[in-house]
Amino acid sequence: MSTPPSAPRRATITDVAREAGTGKTSISRYLNGEMSVMSPELRARIEAAIARLNYQPNQMARGLKRGRNRLIGMLLADLTNPYTVEVLQGVEAACHALGLMPLICHAANEVEMERRYLQLLTTYRVEGVIVNALGVSEETLRPVGGSGIPAVLVDRQVDGLIADMVGLDNRAAAELGVRHLMDQGFDDIWFVVQPFAQVSSRQLRHTAFLDAIGRYGGALRVERDSHGERANPGPRGAARGHTLVLDLADAGETARSLAELDRAIDSAAADSGSSPPAHRRIALFAANAPVALCVALHLKSRYGADWQTRAALVSIDDPDWAELTGITTIRQPTYEIGYRAVEFLHERIEGVQATARDCLLPGELIVRASTSR
Amino acid sequence: MSTPPSAPRRATITDVAREAGTGKTSISRYLNGEMSVMSPELRARIEAAIARLNYQPNQMARGLKRGRNRLIGMLLADLTNPYTVEVLQGVEAACHALGLMPLICHAANEVEMERRYLQLLTTYRVEGVIVNALGVSEETLRPVGGSGIPAVLVDRQVDGLIADMVGLDNRAAAELGVRHLMDQGFDDIWFVVQPFAQVSSRQLRHTAFLDAIGRYGGALRVERDSHGERANPGPRGAARGHTLVLDLADAGETARSLAELDRAIDSAAADSGSSPPAHRRIALFAANAPVALCVALHLKSRYGADWQTRAALVSIDDPDWAELTGITTIRQPTYEIGYRAVEFLHERIEGVQATARDCLLPGELIVRASTSR
DNA sequence: CTGTTAGCGCATTCAA
DNA sequence: TTGAATGCGCTAACAG
Numbered sequence: 001m002s003t004p005p006s007a008p009r010r011a012t013i014t015d016v017a018r019e020a021g022t023g024k025t026s027i028s029r030y031l032n033g034e035m036s037v038m039s040p041e042l043r044a045r046i047e048a049a050i051a052r053l054n055y056q057p058n059q060m061a062r063g064l065k066r067g068r069n070r071l072i073g074m075l076l077a078d079l080t081n082p083y084t085v086e087v088l089q090g091v092e093a094a095c096h097a098l099g100l101m102p103l104i105c106h107a108a109n110e111v112e113m114e115r116r117y118l119q120l121l122t123t124y125r126v127e128g129v130i131v132n133a134l135g136v137s138e139e140t141l142r143p144v145g146g147s148g149i150p151a152v153l154v155d156r157q158v159d160g161l162i163a164d165m166v167g168l169d170n171r172a173a174a175e176l177g178v179r180h181l182m183d184q185g186f187d188d189i190w191f192v193v194q195p196f197a198q199v200s201s202r203q204l205r206h207t208a209f210l211d212a213i214g215r216y217g218g219a220l221r222v223e224r225d226s227h228g229e230r231a232n233p234g235p236r237g238a239a240r241g242h243t244l245v246l247d248l249a250d251a252g253e254t255a256r257s258l259a260e261l262d263r264a265i266d267s268a269a270a271d272s273g274s275s276p277p278a279h280r281r282i283a284l285f286a287a288n289a290p291v292a293l294c295v296a297l298h299l300k301s302r303y304g305a306d307w308q309t310r311a312a313l314v315s316i317d318d319p320d321w322a323e324l325t326g327i328t329t330i331r332q333p334t335y336e337i338g339y340r341a342v343e344f345l346h347e348r349i350e351g352v353q354a355t356a357r358d359c360l361l362p363g364e365l366i367v368r369a370s371t372s373r
Numbered sequence: 374m375s376t377p378p379s380a381p382r383r384a385t386i387t388d389v390a391r392e393a394g395t396g397k398t399s400i401s402r403y404l405n406g407e408m409s410v411m412s413p414e415l416r417a418r419i420e421a422a423i424a425r426l427n428y429q430p431n432q433m434a435r436g437l438k439r440g441r442n443r444l445i446g447m448l449l450a451d452l453t454n455p456y457t458v459e460v461l462q463g464v465e466a467a468c469h470a471l472g473l474m475p476l477i478c479h480a481a482n483e484v485e486m487e488r489r490y491l492q493l494l495t496t497y498r499v500e501g502v503i504v505n506a507l508g509v510s511e512e513t514l515r516p517v518g519g520s521g522i523p524a525v526l527v528d529r530q531v532d533g534l535i536a537d538m539v540g541l542d543n544r545a546a547a548e549l550g551v552r553h554l555m556d557q558g559f560d561d562i563w564f565v566v567q568p569f570a571q572v573s574s575r576q577l578r579h580t581a582f583l584d585a586i587g588r589y590g591g592a593l594r595v596e597r598d599s600h601g602e603r604a605n606p607g608p609r610g611a612a613r614g615h616t617l618v619l620d621l622a623d624a625g626e627t628a629r630s631l632a633e634l635d636r637a638i639d640s641a642a643a644d645s646g647s648s649p650p651a652h653r654r655i656a657l658f659a660a661n662a663p664v665a666l667c668v669a670l671h672l673k674s675r676y677g678a679d680w681q682t683r684a685a686l687v688s689i690d691d692p693d694w695a696e697l698t699g700i701t702t703i704r705q706p707t708y709e710i711g712y713r714a715v716e717f718l719h720e721r722i723e724g725v726q727a728t729a730r731d732c733l734l735p736g737e738l739i740v741r742a743s744t745s746r
Numbered sequence: 747c748t749g750t751t752a753g754c755g756c757a758t759t760c761a762a
Numbered sequence: 763t764t765g766a767a768t769g770c771g772c773t774a775a776c777a778g
Contacts, residue, residue: 023765061755104477321694396749434771
């Protein structure tokens with residue numbers, strides 16, 4: 001039977017050599033830009049042969065031979081988060097500029113996926129990995145970092161994994177948010193965050209929030225989690241800080257937490273009306289966009305379209321619906337985070353041996369109607 | 374100088390063979406699951422050696438040898454569009470199930486990027502490509518499709534490129550939207566869409582919109598673009614259809630188009646008040662989420678938070694802010710689109726020779742406050 | 747059942 | 763200035 005013309009075998013370097021009437025070595029030299037020492041005549045013949053055969057060198061083979069394939073892994077915890085997509089843009093731009101090709105792996109919030117992808121990446125012999133990991137411990141990240149292949153972390157640290165990190169300056173960002181809210185006269189601020197035991201950036205944001213409240217607000221007491229205690233009203237001009245943990249992965253938990261939030265909002269509204277609006281508003285400080293969205297959706301379903309008269313919302317991250325909804329945000333320098341991450345990684349790949357570096361980039365406060373009275 | 378312990382060269386198949394005191398062939402057999410004919414004793418030794426050396430086979434080398442590397446390319450026009458991310462989820466799941474590894478390439482709406490990535494993909498010898506292309510002609514897609522490497526299109530066709538396609542049933546979707554709007558009593562419907570000369574799905578949606586208006590509404594005339602003509606009011610119970618082209622890539626054009634929209638809204642409101650609400654509302658039918666967002670942002674800035682009292686909005690695509698805003702949407706079966714695309718591609722890679730197939734999946738209408746009075 | 751041999755497509759010595 | 767030979771890590775005949 002005749003083979004259908006489906007697979008007109010791709011030309012190899014040997015084909016080109018034959019076509020150009022020369023040896024493979026010269027072709028290889030040409031491909032690698034070692035033109036300096038090559039007769040213009042030969043060079044022309046090679047050029048022609050390559051064009052005629054529509055030859056394209058096989059990256060796999062090149063990689064196998066020289067030991068580096070210009071591939072880097074990009075492990076993403078959650079592409080659903082606009083933050084991730086934006087970081088990716090920076091990553092792609094940088095890769096492009098540095099001649100790298102990113103292998104994008106989306107763990108979709110599944111630890112098992114993360115493990116598998118990591119393994120796959122090493123199997124493809126990527127030269128390095130950029131990790132925006134789930135909150136898992138080093139255990140699954142064994143192959144990378146320190147003694148393994150070069151790695152740089154994005155947004156969060158991973159316990160026991162020593163590597164460069166680039167992300168938001170969480171401390172400054174939290175302060176920015178708290179200060180803004182206090183400037184706007186809010187004295188009851190709820191920090192809403194996903195479970196942060198495993199994710200360093202969440203922890204940092206939370207800690208910084210507490211510190212800021214302490215510093216600027218002279219908070220008296222802060223309640224953690226849903227232990228049900230209410231903080232005592234602070235002295236005039238002080239602010240009270242609260243923390244609400246929202247476990248988006250657990251519907252039941254989420255509902256419970258939101259119910260607690262409702263109580264806080266209602267009781268604030270019930271407080272004697274020393275403030276102009278119909279009800280006194282509390283302020284909500286979301287640690288990231290997914291949390292902000294969850295809260296906003298809930299409040300809207302509970303209080304209707306004008307839920308923002310019940311609570312002010314500010315969020316770290318600036319998703320596209322923020323402008324539409326009018327919530328205040330702290331925008332992360334996402335593109336630059338991605339770009340820098342690749343630059344760091346590239347340096348490591350090239351052999352730079354400095355001790356682990358941290359690159360903390362500042363966020364930008366974007367004030368919208370939500371917090372301006 | 375001594376090499377720092379940075380790169381403890383990865384074990385190769387040869388190392389394992391030596392460690393296990395056997396030949397490479399047996400190791401290879403083990404790796405490929407050909408255990409049936411292998412003494413349990415040898416097998417155990419191999420297992421141990423692999424574990425001891427923490428050996429992981431090099432995919433590049435395997436690919437080079439067998440001629441297939443299990444890599445497929447995924448060319449994405451715009452990751453910023455939630456649609457894309459959702460499709461990607463399906464793609465990843467399917468790849469996972471079929472033992473494929475997707476190389477994700479994000480063209481970020483740049484034709485040049487698209488070209489470069491395509492070239493890069495062939496250079497890495499991907500076995501196939503899933504293309505969600507920009508509106509470019511086959512020219513840049515030369516290497517794929519028909520005579521090149523297997524390809525399947527997502528969401529849109531590409532002129533001159535014959536390949537399997539999977540996407541939304543645009544005709545049914547447009548009808549769903551129009552019918553719903555008419556059921557709700559809207560008689561003035563504006564279809565808002567990005568320039569559709571190059572993108573088949575936009576064209577299809579538009580055509581289907583016009584047809585639906587014609588069929589159900591008995592439209593009298595339809596205006597195209599910004600020629601400034603107003604359609605005559607139709608007979609009682611009929612609906613008028615209009616088309617507004619929004620070029621999101623051109624701020625000036627966008628502003629002009631939106632101004633036209635404003636005029637339409639204002640003049641509708643000025644019409645004698647035969648309808649209950651303060652102003653008569655026209656309906657906007659966005660061809661996709663980016664368009665819907667742009668329109669919503671504009672209306673909000675022009676009419677304030679209650680812009681929805683001026684215009685009803687329904688959109689194809691169901692971004693996460695739709696629920697928050699309360700606009701009606703037609704949700705695409707994105708996950709399945711991605712999944713099916715990979716299945717098609719896999720079949721092609723395995724040699725299936727059927728003529729180009731089209732897989733049209735139905736959308737789902739999600740009614741929200743925007744269109745329910 | 748198991749080991750030997752010969753490449754996959756390319757980069758790199760080393761001669762010529 | 764150019765080419766022939768060698769081998770990257772692995773699989774696939776082909777013997778034993």
